[in-house]
Amino acid sequence: MQDKTKYLLDESEMPKAWYNIQADLKVPVPPVLHPGTLKPIGPDDLAPLFPREIILQEVSTEREIEIPGPVQEIYKLWRPAPLYRAHRLEKALGTLAKIFYKYEGVSPAGSHKPNTAVPQAFYNAAEGVKRLTTETGAGQWGTSLSFAGQIFNLEILVFQVRVSYDQKPYRRAVMETYGARCLPSPSNETEYGRKVLAERPDHPGSLGIAISEAVELAVQRDDTKYALGSVLNHVLMHQTIVGLEVIKQLEMADVYPDVIVGCTGGGSNFGGIAFPFIGQGLRGGKMPRIVAVEPAACPSLTRGKYAYDFGDTGHMTPLTKMHTLGSSFTPPGFHAGGLRYHGMAPLVSHVKELNLIEAVAYNQVECFAAGVLFARAEGIVPAPEANHAIKGAIEEALRCKREGRSETIVFNLCGHGHFDMTSYQKYFAGELTDESYDEAELAMALSGLPSVS
């Protein structure tokens, strides 16, 4: 084994196609349904929201989809992303396990999100779209789409969940640096926003509400479309460049992983690292164990129901079959804002149902403790979302220690925490507690799922 701190690929070795797991699924993912007819939707139903190429990718069963040249050129601003061997974390844990992490925080926006923001902006611009709307919680996605929009001369309008808008002004400043406009949601710019505000003028907002606002504006104007940062098939496919690079980098290190770990909110960074490995297994090759780590306060994979549900609170989106806590479920206000979503990507839900992946949930305080241990060993201060993946990887490494095994563990460090330092301040001040949801509210949200036979 060639023992390095980091494994770098030259630009020329960057994957030139994304991997589409739908090509290898013997049982296809359940279709997306029209909320009125409950019939599978066709490309025309999605046309008001997405450009044609994105819609085709959403349903494609081609195994490889070429990354357009202009997207490759922008990817090169930060890709290929480094794979690190966590030598110092291993020592700190006293484990025999070899721990590797893929670092996606090297992107301009500081997370994996530009991997899909850039192609989404590209395809929209190529089809003549002038403006994109979107939602953002903590701001990782809004920042990424703002960056991508600037590159392809698209006007970007971001609805940011109001509580984050107020608490994290730095993220907004980054979006503005990239030339985007950012509004607190619920806002007065949409009918749905005005309705929510009329009922509760001080509403703190939610991702589900922000999605409804962004979708409402997109369908109203021909020159405007909508972009989503997670959940959908094409988004997860764009993220597979992460796992495709990891496969090459582990070959450089002359190891094959025993366990892959990723955190899951909507499922995009997890799908990005996991799907290329699952694909090897689906095609008859060997496959590592794959562990999805989610927040205990918003546990769609471990406590949700696998059912058809809306993607938003205002019920403007189609229905997708997924692990869901119910579209009316409001996750408590924990600090990993990127994991505060009631549903899970249909493709991630599907491979969970096929028993190709495992899922586990951790509380936020133990995740922050894992993140601080990681920062002190490896230097990088992780995003609160990424702390869940770190916690999952550390637990696997400690299991190896107990069992006397020297397994190879790989996790996705999906972003840095530079814009989340108030969360760390609270952690150090002892003010961070484990948020929990109300069981009655969860039961009510689950009972309100749309009935689809």
Add this chain to the structure above:
Amino acid sequence: MQDKTKYLLDESEMPKAWYNIQADLKVPVPPVLHPGTLKPIGPDDLAPLFPREIILQEVSTEREIEIPGPVQEIYKLWRPAPLYRAHRLEKALGTLAKIFYKYEGVSPAGSHKPNTAVPQAFYNAAEGVKRLTTETGAGQWGTSLSFAGQIFNLEILVFQVRVSYDQKPYRRAVMETYGARCLPSPSNETEYGRKVLAERPDHPGSLGIAISEAVELAVQRDDTKYALGSVLNHVLMHQTIVGLEVIKQLEMADVYPDVIVGCTGGGSNFGGIAFPFIGQGLRGGKMPRIVAVEPAACPSLTRGKYAYDFGDTGHMTPLTKMHTLGSSFTPPGFHAGGLRYHGMAPLVSHVKELNLIEAVAYNQVECFAAGVLFARAEGIVPAPEANHAIKGAIEEALRCKREGRSETIVFNLCGHGHFDMTSYQKYFAGELTDESYDEAELAMALSGLPSVS
């Protein structure tokens, strides 16, 4: 020419020795003087502040000083740092020039500062030191020493200029994540701090005051020493790994630079990129033009006097010959906190006197405009300090455009601006103005320089 977006070196190609420009100076840099006797100081005079190895490096005339193995291992967490070709910035400017930038923001602390923090912590730990004190303004240096101290098990105490301590709580949270203690300066923990507070309880602090406090504590305890993040010879030498890597990377790109640009506060990132190129010239080889860019509101190189002066406000440090605005000069509160220092590194001042470098000063609003243009083209949001280097490089590129030349311009992008987004907010809100100093205050500060024959 091999035309890439970024030029990466493998870990195995990382320089294994720093470059010491003192070996090549035919006219040696003027000696450091004892403030009482006005005689050159010896190693024993510095022993209360620094470990022996650092003191030897400060006066060494060896051309190459080996980077200790444990320091190389830590460097590999982020080094070699990438060199980028700014293709999109070139297009935005419509210039024929080729623009390259070295990106030091990939370090865990987000700037070039860990290049010296890590070896300083290593040498102190190796000589049995238990605790380091230091000062920080905006927080780049305090963060870096906190990171390095954690690695070598040193207790770190950071005196942060109070106005920054209050305005930039995120930086403090990062220092605490690395396990350091951070106090606002002036503080009640030192005699000098108490004296300042007695005169003015709401004193906003300054780097000069914070240095005095850190030095005072260091000299009181045998197990405690002091670390400085810029100005001194050994600090600039540790930073030469930047320029040494750039030389190798430009060879990969098959170009030789016409102009090197860096921003100057204390002089460390500038010396880091410039000295290896100046060394080539001093040894009879070719040498590019080298441009130091400083803030117009704190213009030590362009408006200061080349004279012996104190490094701190409390007059506890030795006297060094440098371009200085006077140790009693208080720079106005502009946003590039890392450039708010009354003096300049003696080695940078010396090469300026030898006409080996040029110096130019820009105002902060034009520097922010340059930084936003850069962010929109290249994706990275730069630190306010780095915006000065960007402004300098853009001016060179526009000169090339006017003159129809296709020169190669290389600048040091010394850090990202993730913890400086309030400055960008103010810029977009139109609230940022060009700060200027009081000419009478500057004259008074210069008239108060210590008299050294």
